[in-house]
Amino acid sequence: MNAQAQTQYATEVGYNFAYLDEQTKRMIRRGLLKAVAVPGYQVPFGGREMPLPYGWGTGGMQLTAAILGADDVLKVIDQGADDTTNAVSIRRFFARTAGVKTTTRTPEATVIQTRHRIPETALSGDQIMVYQVPIPEPLRFIEPSETETRTMHALEDYGVMHVKLYEDIATFGHIATSYAYPVTVDERYVMDPSPIPKFDNPKLHMSPALMLFGAGREKRLYAVPPFTRVVSLDFADHPFEIQRWDECCAFCGSQDSYLDELIVDDAGTKRFVCSDTDYCMQRRDLEEEGEQ
Amino acid sequence: MNAANSSQWLQPAFNDPVLDAQTSFRSALKALAEPGLIQPLNRALALENLQPATYALCLAFLDGDTPLWLAPRFDTPAIRANLAFHCGCPIVAERELALFALLDESELTDLSDFDNGSERYPDQSCTLLIQLDALSNGAALRWRGPGIKDVRSVELPLPAVFWQQRQARSAFPRGLDAFFAAGEQVIGLPRSTRVLLNAEEAA
Numbered sequence: 001m002n003a004q005a006q007t008q009y010a011t012e013v014g015y016n017f018a019y020l021d022e023q024t025k026r027m028i029r030r031g032l033l034k035a036v037a038v039p040g041y042q043v044p045f046g047g048r049e050m051p052l053p054y055g056w057g058t059g060g061m062q063l064t065a066a067i068l069g070a071d072d073v074l075k076v077i078d079q080g081a082d083d084t085t086n087a088v089s090i091r092r093f094f095a096r097t098a099g100v101k102t103t104t105r106t107p108e109a110t111v112i113q114t115r116h117r118i119p120e121t122a123l124s125g126d127q128i129m130v131y132q133v134p135i136p137e138p139l140r141f142i143e144p145s146e147t148e149t150r151t152m153h154a155l156e157d158y159g160v161m162h163v164k165l166y167e168d169i170a171t172f173g174h175i176a177t178s179y180a181y182p183v184t185v186d187e188r189y190v191m192d193p194s195p196i197p198k199f200d201n202p203k204l205h206m207s208p209a210l211m212l213f214g215a216g217r218e219k220r221l222y223a224v225p226p227f228t229r230v231v232s233l234d235f236a237d238h239p240f241e242i243q244r245w246d247e248c249c250a251f252c253g254s255q256d257s258y259l260d261e262l263i264v265d266d267a268g269t270k271r272f273v274c275s276d277t278d279y280c281m282q283r284r285d286l287e288e289e290g291e292q
Numbered sequence: 293m294n295a296a297n298s299s300q301w302l303q304p305a306f307n308d309p310v311l312d313a314q315t316s317f318r319s320a321l322k323a324l325a326e327p328g329l330i331q332p333l334n335r336a337l338a339l340e341n342l343q344p345a346t347y348a349l350c351l352a353f354l355d356g357d358t359p360l361w362l363a364p365r366f367d368t369p370a371i372r373a374n375l376a377f378h379c380g381c382p383i384v385a386e387r388e389l390a391l392f393a394l395l396d397e398s399e400l401t402d403l404s405d406f407d408n409g410s411e412r413y414p415d416q417s418c419t420l421l422i423q424l425d426a427l428s429n430g431a432a433l434r435w436r437g438p439g440i441k442d443v444r445s446v447e448l449p450l451p452a453v454f455w456q457q458r459q460a461r462s463a464f465p466r467g468l469d470a471f472f473a474a475g476e477q478v479i480g481l482p483r484s485t486r487v488l489l490n491a492e493e494a495a
Contacts, residue, residue, distance in 0.1 A: 017310045026355050029317045033353075034415035036324045037469040037482035039438045043415045067321070069314045125326075154411035186438050186484065188464065206441070210325045225325045225484075228438040 011099040018065040018098040024048055028066035028221070032212060035223035040189030041153070042136050047219035057090055058216030060113050060132035067128060067212070068094060068111060073101045075109035080117040080258065080275035087115070104278050116179070118200040120257045120279040123209035125226060131194040133215040136222065138182045138192040158190045161233055169238055178243065184231045185224055193230075199242045199258045204230040247272040252283035301373035305351050306335055316352040320471060323480030326439045328446040330427055334476035340370045345473035346394070346423045353419070354379035354392060361390035361406075361418075363399045387418075395422045400454040403461055406468060408483075414465035417483075424449060424474045437485040448472055448479065455487060 016022065024046070031045040050058040068074065074094050078087040082104040090113060091102045103109050106121040113130040123129065139149040142160045152158070161182050168176045181198035185191050193204055194213055204211065204224060211224040224230060234240035248255045250271045257279055259272040274280035306312035312335040319331040333345035342350070354360060360381045362371070375381055384390055387405035400422070409417030430449030436442075461468050467483025 017314075022310060022313065023355060026313070026353065027357065029321070030353060030358070030419075031415070032321060033324055033419065033469065034417075036321065036439075037467075037484060038414050038465045039484060041414060041465055067314075067318065069318060070311055150412050210321070223325075225439040227441040 010096070012096045015097050017070075018068045018094060018100075019050075020048065020062065020065040024062075025066045028062055031221050032063070032066065032223065035212070035221055036210070036225050038189075039224055039228050040185030040191040040222060042220040042222045045219055045221050047216050050216065051093075052089070054217040055134065056086055057113070057115055057132035059214030059218075059221070060115070060130045060216075061090060061093070061214075062216060063130045063212050063214035063221060064090075064094065064111060064113050065098075067130075068098055068100060070098075070100065072110045073103050073108055075103050075106065075112045075278075076114070077112065077117060077119070077276075077278075078115045080119075080260075080279075081277045083277060105282075106278050116195045116197075117258070117275060118196055118203045120254075120274070120276045121282070123203075123207055125208040127209045129209055129211045131196075131211065131213040133192065133194040133213045133220075134217070135180075136192055136213065136215040136218050136220040138180075138190050153189060156188065158184075161190055162235070165233060165235070165238075169235075175234070175238055175240075181240075182233050184233065186228050187231075190233070191222065191224075191230075197243060197258055198232065198240070201230070201232045201240070202242065206230075245272060249274045249280060249283075252280045252287070254280065254283055298369070298373040298376070301370040302377055303337070303339060303370075303374055305374070305378040306348075312336070312348075313352045316348040319478060320349060320352065320480065323471065323478050324439075324469065324482050325480075327437065327480050327482055327485045328435045328440065328444040330477050330479055332476060333473065333478045339374055340368055342366060342371060342394075343423055343473060344476045345478045346421060349421050349471055349473060349478065350375060350392075350394065351378060353421075354381040356380045356382070358382075358391045359384045359389050361385075361387050361393040363393075363395045365396045365398070366394050366423075390418050392419050392421060395420055397422075397424055397451075400451060400457065403454075403457040403468060406461070408461045408463075408466045408468050411466065414467070417466065418468060420468055420470040422470055422472050424472055427472060427474045427477055427479050434488040435485050436488065437482075439482070440485070443488075446479070452489075455489060458487075 031043045035043045076087040076091040078084040106119040111128050115132045143149050179197045180195045213222045232240040245259050257274045260275045262271045319333045323331040333348050336344050336348040339347045358381050406418040428447045430447045432445045432447045435444045470481040472479045
């Protein structure tokens with residue numbers, strides 16, 4: 001969605017500001033304070049039914065609704081893109097229920113709700129990231145029982161996470177986990193950074209922005225405060241590595257952004273483009289300015 | 293106190309209950325996310341001896357789900373009536389039951405009875421709302437931890453015994469989170485912050 005295509009939506013009447021009622025917002029806000037005080041710990045909260053299905057960002061939306069104010073500028077991205085169904089509808093939802101300004105430009109946003117990416121543009125201390133999380137428990141695929149995983153977190157019993165990564169190495173010769181790559185927050189809690197590519201994991205470390213994570217179906221929220229140590233799990237002989245490409249973006253020529261692979265014809269020709277549409281657009285605008 | 297004649301104590305709370313609560317919450321969130329940095333909190337008026345920032349924290353956080361413990365200094369008919377009317381929070385006499393506690397400086401010598409959560413549910417702990425006369429001109433202490441890029445020097449005017457009490461109640465992830473309010477300002481101190489009392493000693 002281009003800037004000029006952004007119509008001002010009429011604010012809906014009959015809803016509270018940002019859809020949720022004040023009692024629910026207070027409950028989520030108290031949870032957020034505890035999440036910030038215990039970085040990486042998953043705080044249970046009374047998740048509400050939202051007017052869209054689980055899996056479409058109900059957790060992120062409830063957090064956004066709880067923190068959003070009249071002066072905020074909201075950006076919503078889905079896999080890095082501002083113009084996909086999920087991003088457009090959530091942005092429109094808050095434009096209509098809260099009357100807030102929306103943007104696609106990362107530096108202009110004060111609240112960025114995201115599904116599965118962190119913007120390439122560096123974040124600032126005045127911004128809050130809200131992540132949509134499908135499964136908040138990093139231990140869930142190893143231990144299905146909630147009482148067991150809760151005990152494991154309490155005892156800091158995270159050996160199985162390394163076993164899981166080791167099994168990758170035993171099977172594939174390298175750590176094959178490429179998204180939702182587990183991290184340790186401030187040397188205590190192991191946390192699922194939501195299904196962001198591991199390419200984005202280093203951006204969590206000592207970020208100046210506050211990071212909030214919301215899982216609507218699982219009814220958990222957690223947080224990484226600004227300037228917090230976030231370390232991806234690895235081994236001394238198999239250090240953590242991010243994805244790299246030999247190609248560059250077909251639009252903007254970027255060599256250091258996260259690239260999506262496109263098949264462009266029946267012969268299977270591949271092109272690569274930036275997953276972060278705003279970053280790509282900014283670079284192309286700069287290039288055009290340079291040419292003029 | 294008889295509820296029937298408590299209306300004489302009532303005062304207006306937030307001008308805009310929705311947006312003022314949101315603004316106050318965001319200040320508190322930023323205070324806790326960046327410990328030691330002073331945040332403005334000016335959306336409420338003072339209520340008797342509750343200063344604006346302290347009262348704004350109460351209005352933003354408290355409702356029927358949050359048992360509150362009141363320090364004797366704040367346990368007045370006017371404060372009780374307004375908290376009952378605007379927040380509807382139960383006021384408890386036992387510190388162990390409180391999810392929030394409203395304290396003044398004289399209460400900081402003993403924090404032993406407030407709930408500091410459990411290993412499995414560290415979030416189920418009491419949050420301390422501490423009203424001070426000022427947020428500066430105390431002994432400079434160095435704070436480290438999440439939310440602080442390197443080290444932050446904070447000069448809260450607190451007795452040394454507070455830091456001993458906090459240390460005694462800390463066993464991360466268990467611990468007490470605190471907001472210090474004075475006038476129209478607030479400073480957050482989450483349990484994750486490590487306070488260095490001097491060069492070597494860590495508390």
